[in-house]
Amino acid sequence: EAGVTQFPSHSVIEKGQTVTLRCDPISGHDNLYWYRRVMGKEIKFLLHFVKESKQDESGMPNNRFLAERTGGTYSTLKVQPAELEDSGVYFCASSPRTGGDPEAFFGQGTRLTVV
């Protein structure tokens, strides 16, 4: 069974540009999460989808970040325009429907560097 897949693995962009990160969750997982780890800090929650609906987006830093999950399958996280402080590793995780085992499976992350 394929795990959580994230694209790209690395991205280097200039300040002011736009970047789109993609996450393919494990097939059949209703829950999808985005997290971010800024250098020297802990992994922090960004938002949570249940199927195609945003359940909780309380961790999104500001309106430069836009997450979508069309059709309840893969998700994208767009940063527009990117700022230096957006640099970090962006993790996606998925888990089965609510009420099941609480295991969230993480992808390997996208390392974003804004220069």
Add this chain to the structure above:
Amino acid sequence: QKEVEQNSGPLSVPEGAIASLNCTYSDRGSQSFFWYRQYSGKSPELIMFIYSNGDKEDGRFTAQLNKASQYVSLLIRDSQPSDSATYLCAVGWGSNYKLTFGKGTLLTVNP
């Protein structure tokens, strides 16, 4: 502000010893507690989760939870060099699995 605190380490133990990793959390309403292992450049991998006070054992790993002290720990028995990694403590609420992570403890097991 919900916080999860871990000693950043590095924690160094000899092969075969018991490694003890500790974590405290600030929110008394926390309901679920997780230990993830992360090798450098890899994804966090769930080792154990625990909901109730006391101990939970799985192979060489034992998670311990004390809600009164707001403390959760992970013991690794018979530590192996392959256990060398960063161990992340995470705390959750309710059933939506939104997690708050600590910064992680780097464990090194010396052959």
